[in-house]
Amino acid sequence: MNELHLIVAGQAGQGLQVISRTLGRLLVRAGYHVFVSQDVMSRIRGGHNFARVRVSTRPVAADGDKAEILIALDTKLVGKHTADLAPDAVVVTDAAGDLPEGLNAMRLPLIDLAREHGKDPVMVNAVAVGAALALVGLEPAGLEDLFRSQFASKGEDVVRRNMAAAEAGYRAVVEDVKRSCPHKLVTLGTVPVRGQSPGAERGDRVLISGAEAIALGAIAANVRVVTGYPMSPATPIVEYCFRHAQEAGLIVEQTEDEVSAANLAIGAAFAGARAMTCTAGGGFCLMNEALSLAGMTETPLVLCVGMRPGPATGFATRTAQADLLFSIYAGHGEFPRAVLTPADAGQAFHAAQDAFRIAEMYQTPVIILFDQFMADALWTVERSELRVENRQEAKGKGEMANDRSGRMNRQERQVPEGEEAYGYRRYEMSESGVSPRLLPGTPQQLVYADSDEHNEAGHITESAAMRVRMVDKRNAKTAGIRQELGAPKVEVKVEAEVEAEAETLVFCLGSSRGVVAEAVARLRDKGRKVVMVHLSHVWPFPAETVARLVEKIEKVVTVEQNYSGQLAQLLSQECGLRVAGTVRRYDGRQFTVAEVEAGLEELIGEKVD
Amino acid sequence: MPDTNAWATSAEKTWCEGCGNFGILNALRAALVAAKLEPSQVVVVGGIGQSGKVTQYLGANFLHGLHGRALPHALGVKLANPGLKVIAVGGDGDMYGEGGNHLLHAFRRNLDIVCLVHNNGVYGLTKGQAAPTSGPGFATKNRPMGTLVPAFNPLAAGLAMGGSFIARGFAGDLKHLTRLIGDALKHKGFGFIDILQPCVTFNHVNTFAWYRERVYDLALEGHDTSDADAARARALEWPTETGDARIPTGILYRSRRAAYESCGRPGKPVVRLKYDLGVVKRALGDFE
Numbered sequence: 001m002n003e004l005h006l007i008v009a010g011q012a013g014q015g016l017q018v019i020s021r022t023l024g025r026l027l028v029r030a031g032y033h034v035f036v037s038q039d040v041m042s043r044i045r046g047g048h049n050f051a052r053v054r055v056s057t058r059p060v061a062a063d064g065d066k067a068e069i070l071i072a073l074d075t076k077l078v079g080k081h082t083a084d085l086a087p088d089a090v091v092v093t094d095a096a097g098d099l100p101e102g103l104n105a106m107r108l109p110l111i112d113l114a115r116e117h118g119k120d121p122v123m124v125n126a127v128a129v130g131a132a133l134a135l136v137g138l139e140p141a142g143l144e145d146l147f148r149s150q151f152a153s154k155g156e157d158v159v160r161r162n163m164a165a166a167e168a169g170y171r172a173v174v175e176d177v178k179r180s181c182p183h184k185l186v187t188l189g190t191v192p193v194r195g196q197s198p199g200a201e202r203g204d205r206v207l208i209s210g211a212e213a214i215a216l217g218a219i220a221a222n223v224r225v226v227t228g229y230p231m232s233p234a235t236p237i238v239e240y241c242f243r244h245a246q247e248a249g250l251i252v253e254q255t256e257d258e259v260s261a262a263n264l265a266i267g268a269a270f271a272g273a274r275a276m277t278c279t280a281g282g283g284f285c286l287m288n289e290a291l292s293l294a295g296m297t298e299t300p301l302v303l304c305v306g307m308r309p310g311p312a313t314g315f316a317t318r319t320a321q322a323d324l325l326f327s328i329y330a331g332h333g334e335f336p337r338a339v340l341t342p343a344d345a346g347q348a349f350h351a352a353q354d355a356f357r358i359a360e361m362y363q364t365p366v367i368i369l370f371d372q373f374m375a376d377a378l379w380t381v382e383r384s385e386l387r388v389e390n391r392q393e394a395k396g397k398g399e400m401a402n403d404r405s406g407r408m409n410r411q412e413r414q415v416p417e418g419e420e421a422y423g424y425r426r427y428e429m430s431e432s433g434v435s436p437r438l439l440p441g442t443p444q445q446l447v448y449a450d451s452d453e454h455n456e457a458g459h460i461t462e463s464a465a466m467r468v469r470m471v472d473k474r475n476a477k478t479a480g481i482r483q484e485l486g487a488p489k490v491e492v493k494v495e496a497e498v499e500a501e502a503e504t505l506v507f508c509l510g511s512s513r514g515v516v517a518e519a520v521a522r523l524r525d526k527g528r529k530v531v532m533v534h535l536s537h538v539w540p541f542p543a544e545t546v547a548r549l550v551e552k553i554e555k556v557v558t559v560e561q562n563y564s565g566q567l568a569q570l571l572s573q574e575c576g577l578r579v580a581g582t583v584r585r586y587d588g589r590q591f592t593v594a595e596v597e598a599g600l601e602e603l604i605g606e607k608v609d
Numbered sequence: 610m611p612d613t614n615a616w617a618t619s620a621e622k623t624w625c626e627g628c629g630n631f632g633i634l635n636a637l638r639a640a641l642v643a644a645k646l647e648p649s650q651v652v653v654v655g656g657i658g659q660s661g662k663v664t665q666y667l668g669a670n671f672l673h674g675l676h677g678r679a680l681p682h683a684l685g686v687k688l689a690n691p692g693l694k695v696i697a698v699g700g701d702g703d704m705y706g707e708g709g710n711h712l713l714h715a716f717r718r719n720l721d722i723v724c725l726v727h728n729n730g731v732y733g734l735t736k737g738q739a740a741p742t743s744g745p746g747f748a749t750k751n752r753p754m755g756t757l758v759p760a761f762n763p764l765a766a767g768l769a770m771g772g773s774f775i776a777r778g779f780a781g782d783l784k785h786l787t788r789l790i791g792d793a794l795k796h797k798g799f800g801f802i803d804i805l806q807p808c809v810t811f812n813h814v815n816t817f818a819w820y821r822e823r824v825y826d827l828a829l830e831g832h833d834t835s836d837a838d839a840a841r842a843r844a845l846e847w848p849t850e851t852g853d854a855r856i857p858t859g860i861l862y863r864s865r866r867a868a869y870e871s872c873g874r875p876g877k878p879v880v881r882l883k884y885d886l887g888v889v890k891r892a893l894g895d896f897e
Contacts, residue, residue: 029897149895206896220889224879225689244892249882251688256714260681263674267654267685270672271693272880275685293675388889439880440652440670440686441693448664449672451657459620460665460673 002057004136005064007081008128009050010073012043015125019071020051021207022129022150024378026142027055028207035060035514036207036378037590042232042316048077055136061344061379061514062593069135071128073110075099092131092173108172118165126162130169134177140170206381210374210511211236213345213381214304217352218276219248220388223302225268225275226252227261232316233306233372234278258283262290262303269299270449272439274356276302281310281323288331291365295335295474297449298427298435300359300366302352307371307510309588318588319373321510322562325569327369328539336433336477338366338485339539343513345379346386347489347536353389354537358484362434362477369538371561373590374511422446425456429469433476482540489536495549503529504555504604507567509538512591516559519596528604535567541574550577557603559583559596616641616648616668624659629780629806629817633727634663636783637696640790641669651694654683656703658734660727663698677707680715683722690878694794695722702732705741705761712763715799716770721868723793723800726763727780729808730815737811746850747814763803764844764861768837773798773866775840777858779824780806781817785858792860798868805856820856823848827859834863 006023010016017038024034035054041047054064066086072078075097082100085091091105095112099105108131114123126147133140143166144159151158208216215237218226228238241252251268255261258279265275279287284305294301305327309320327339338358342351348370355366424445428435435456440447448458453470455461498505508516513534520532533549535542550556556579558568563586568579583599585591616638624630641651651669655661657676664671670693674682683697704712704726715724730747732738739749741761748755767775774796778786786804793800805824807817833839840862848854 025897203894203897206893208893208896212896216889216892219892220886222884224882225685244888248888248892249879249885251879253684253688255681256710259678260684260711260714263678263681264685264688266674267672267682267687268689269685270682271652271686271689273689275689289675290678293678297672297674383893386893388886439690441650441690443647443649445649446668447670449674450665451674457619458671459618460662 003060003064004055004069005067005086006053006055006069006071006132006136007050007067007084008053008071008073008132009048009077009081010124011046012041012049013045014049014073015122016049016051016073018150019125019128019132020053021378022143022146023132024053024207025146026133026138027136028205028380029142030138032056033059033205033380034207034378035062035380037063037373038376039589040317040376048080050077050081059380062518063590065592065594069132071132073124073128078103078105090135092128092135106173106176108169108176110169113168113172114165117168118161120161123161123165126165127169127172130166130171131173133166134170134173140166204383206383206386207378208345208381209236209376209378210342210345210348210370211376212240213348213379214342214352214368214370214375215240215244216386217349218302218356219244219250220349221353221356222274223276223356224250224273225265226250226278227255227265227275228278229255229258229261229283231258231280231283231306233308233370233375234280234283234304236375237278237304258286259290262287262301263293266290266294266297266299266301269294269301270297270440272441274300274302274360276304276356278304278306280306280308281326282313284323284327284330291337292331292333292335293451294365295331295333295337296451298363298474299449300356300363302355302359302366302368304368304370306375307369309586315588317372319371319511319590320561320586320588321371321512322564322566322586323369324509324538324560324562324566327367328570334471335474336362336364336481337539338364338481338537340366340368340537341509341535342368342370342374343509343511343534343536344374344377344381346381348374349381349386350389351536354485357389358481361484362481363437364474364477364481369510371510377511419445426458427454427456427470427473429456429473431476432480433473434480478540482542485537485540485542487545488534488542494531494533497531498549498553501529502531502553504531504557504600505550505553506530506532506557506559506600507535507571508532508559509535509567510561512559512561515591515593515596518593519600522593522597523600523604528601530600530604538567538570541570543574546571546575546577550575555580555604557581557583557600559591559599561585561591618666618668620665622666623662625810627809628659629729629808630659630663630727632780632783632786633660633725633804633806634666636778636780636786637663637698637725637790638667639783639787640794643787643791644794646694646794650692651696652683652686653696653698654679654686655697656699656708658700658702658732660698660700660703677703678711679703680708680711680724683724684715684718684720687720687722688879690880691721692878697722697724699726700733701726701728701730701740701742701761705763709741709761713766713770716767716772716801718869719771719773719798719866721797721799723790723796724802725790726801726803727806728763728803729806729812730760731808731812733808733811744814760847762844762847763801765841767801768841768844768862771866772801772862773864774800774860775844775862776800776802776860777856778802778804779820779858780804781820782824782858785826789859796863798866805858823856824858825855827857827861832857832859832861834860837862
């Protein structure tokens, strides 16, 4: 067996995220690839939350099929997962309460152990971690170091109690197996550990959520001001920044509303700080006027927009890809923007850096559009993939100015050469559409940023001729942004695959990538000539790349998490493609590999040999 | 034509003749000159309406943004670069209507900026609709029978929200208003001034003459600006249709509540911080 799947279920407030992350990190340290997804209800306590943990010897970016291990902290929840379990799956649950018939159940006094060894029923999460380790065949010794890094600020006593509870959970499983065997245990003992091959060391890989990767990418890009009003799924980005504000030199503001969050960021960016605001679709609606202002005043602004199912409040804690067209067209008037759609934590880390680079170079808003699933899942990423790009540009202390040709200039606070005192013109015409940027505070110069239509200095104008020149200037930046973004991160492999007689291209975006990749791989194993193309940015639309890819293709289909096939609409609008069909899901849950495989098979049609 | 270092700009002024805005612009400029501030070190942030056009005419750096959003913009500028002197300017629609939520929280936050509200009790640029500060019975095209609800009381609201500098000026008393703005510039915290500004085109009730008959200077009547109870009583003074109450001007309340320091705010302005690659490397270690 090369893979193992666990489900950890419990009520909100029982620390499921702690369990899955702790377990996941320990497994990554042991050399495995881990993928963790979260299924969370919009409530504070009670209910039914669960995490899926997939452990593998090869990279994984989607949930697996059936689980071999279920750990249910609340016995009542076992019944909700019987359909998710592989035959003979081990079910670990509390000794209290009734269970459905016919399960390979291991009843352990989880809560009592937490009380006894952890001195607190909440330590049931540590008991569960210990039990899980015994089930998969790993020693609990490595836990102490992990607990210490997680709970250092809470004191040594908390570390000790967690450790005692975890060891109790571990022992309980080992003893239960001795006493009441035969439990058919599925352990990792038989799984070869790739990372323990010579040369591989702890620290080669990290387990990180998409939201954390966005925050870290922003810090790598020299962000200085982060704003937001709490809203799932963007909240973890702001929370990460709050926790690291002191160390990373950030100002993090929770504002009175999203309107304030976006406008505060614009003010900060005008003053010269790299600024980012974080929200979800509903909050983004409130930010639309500010988005338009950033376009008009030519202020760099990065917006992290999380997609969850709408309209309105919809499903607060679940996933969707229904704000794709909205993010491309949001805001009144016409102005340039970029919309990036990272697939996973690795791409998210780079998307944040790309976003700041483009916003700063082209003095315009950039949207990082992500789905809830991407933000909340934990992804195993090679450290070598998490490079800090454009270090020279990032070092510009957030006071990047642009020279006359629109290139970024690190000599901040310098008046453009030959500029007379008070002669600076914020919106000076240029071929690229980008004007030299000075910051307020520059001696002997004044900087005017204007929401009204304005002349080159930045003063209000009602001139028809100036209006046309300014509209042309602003929108000229789209060409540069398109060039800067280049082709989406379509792997070289895809191009080669397309060359090799592909018949069907499957387009997807966001976190669907991991699922679609596996489904497509299965179809190719069955001899179907199908290739996946994931778009890591959707605006400016990479029309040239897409046109080149589809040149010899018979059929184009999409896989997307919305009702109306928005990516298909975009392909049709931007490339004139007729999309043959769309595999859709809009119940707020991530696709499974099996359903995408089946859906694609149906769209592709009968296999012709 | 380049603007000069004389607190003036090349922009043509588009206000009505005799508008109260001229008085406010002149008082602001005089106060900035008296405070010996350099135009390049001042950022004026404006809302949308006739009041926001102060940004265009003053001769300092400006961000002329959105209706109601001057305070979030001002907050952003000041947090990013505390070395700049930041002044937010808006009308009653900006600050008491569209951006009312921002104002309430600005009082609480107490960031070190100045906030000037051109309060003319009517919407000018959209041609004569009622404002949050229009008095009961104030007839407009939209409500010919008069406004149906009581006027918004910015001074009382500011006191309730813990504001640290709450004042009222009058566009018809340039000397007094200049001194008041000077005091707000010196104040370490949110320096708020509600400025009574006659609208010569649309407001035929609250005219220069109407105000002149009713305003009085608190400083001349022995008002204690540190007494919150006294300030609350003064904030409620306003003429009714039948009553003959007067209108207090000057500083109603001033406290030394510490100005806002952002969470995690580093020792020096973030726009001056050096880039540190080590932060990312160390942070990634938490995920091993």
